[in-house]
C-alpha cells in the first residue's frame with residue numbers, strides 16, 4: 001500500500017536542508033556510472049555544485065556544450081568552484097582569484113602569473129563524465145571508465161526523450177536499487193494486479209540483464225490482458241537501470257516502445273537521490289503526428305510518475321536490515337541483484353586512491369579456511385576475489 005505523504009513542520013524542513021557540507025563516509029558503493037544531473041538542467045556557461053559520497057564537485061558545461069566535473073575545492077586557496085565558479089568559453093573560472101580550469105582539471109590561466117610559471121600542482125581532480133540519452137553521468141571506480149548501454153536511439157527522430165523527476169531519499173541505496181527486480185511489491189505498492197516474474201539473464205562482472213514476463217500458470221487480471229507485461233532490463237551500472245518494454249518475449253534493445261532510465265546516487269551517509277527519465281517511441285513522423293506524439297509522451301510521463309509516486313514514499317526511507325528475511329515470493333532475482341551490487345564494490349576505495357592490486361589466481365591464504373570471501377572488480381571489469 002502507498003504511504004501517505006506527511007507534511008513536515010518548517011523547522012524539520014530547515015534541519016533536513018541544513019546539513020554540513022561534508023561528513024565521514026562510512027558506506028562503500030559499487031563501481032560504475034552514477035547520475036549527476038539532467039542535461040537540460042545544465043545550460044552552456046553554467047557551473048553547479050554536485051555532492052557524491054560526502055565529496056564536493058563542480059559540474060559545468062562550456063560554451064561549446066562540453067561537460068566537466070572537477071573537485072570543487074580550488075587548488076589555490078580552497079574557494080568552492082561549484083558555488084562561486086563561473087564559466088568563460090571553454091573553462092571554469094574560480095570566483096576568488098579567477099584561475100581558469102579546463103574540463104580535465106588543468107589550470108590554464110592564473111591572472112598575473114606567466115603561463116610557464118603555473119605549477120604542475122595547479123590542477124583539479126577530475127572525474128570522467130558522459131552525457132547519454134539527455135542525462136549526465138560520472139564514473140566512480142578505479143581504472144578506466146566502463147562502457148555505457150547503447151541508448152543512441154534516444155537521439156533519433158523516432159523518439160521523444162522526456163526528463164522525469166529527482167527524489168530525495170533518506171535511507172539506503174541498495175533497497176531502492178534492487179527494487180528494479182522486485183515483482184512481489186507490484187500489487188501492494190503500485191496496485192498493479194498483474195502476475196509477473198523476473199528472470200535474470202546475465203549476472204557477471206559489470207553486467208546484469210533481466211526480463212519481466214507473465215508468471216507461468218496464471219491467467220492474468222484485467223490489466224494483464226490490457227497491457228503486455230514483457231520488459232527487458234539492463235543495468236548500465238549497479239545504480240543505473242535501463243528498463244525497456246517489449247512487444248513479446250523476443251528482446252528488442254533498440255526500438256522499444258518505452259524506455260525508463262532510472263538512477264540512484266549516494267550524496268552522503270543516509271542521503272541519496274533517485275531519478276528517472278523516459279524515451280517514448282513516436283507514433284509516426286512529427287510532420288503528420290506531432291500533436292499525437294506529444295500527447296503520447298505526456299501520457300507516458302504521467303503513468304511513470306504515478307508509478308514512482310506510489311512507492312517512493314516507502315522507498316525513500318528504506319534501510320536494509322542486517323539480516324533481511326527472505327521468502328519465496330521475493331523471487332531469486334533479488335538475491336542475484338544483491339550479488340551483482342556487492343560484487344562491484346571495491347571495499348574502502350575512494351576517488352583518487354590507486355587501483356587495488358587483484359589477488360593472485362589460485363588458492364590464496366584464506367582458501368579452504370572457511371573464511372568469508374569478498375568480491376572486487378578489477379579495472380578491466382572482471383570480477384576478482386579477495387579474502388577478508
Ligand code: FES
Pocket residue numbers: 074075076077078079094095096097098099
Ligand atoms: S581560491 Fe580559487 S583562484 Fe584563488
Ligand SMILES: [Fe+2]
Pocket residue numbers: 179185189190307311
Ligand atoms: Fe516499485
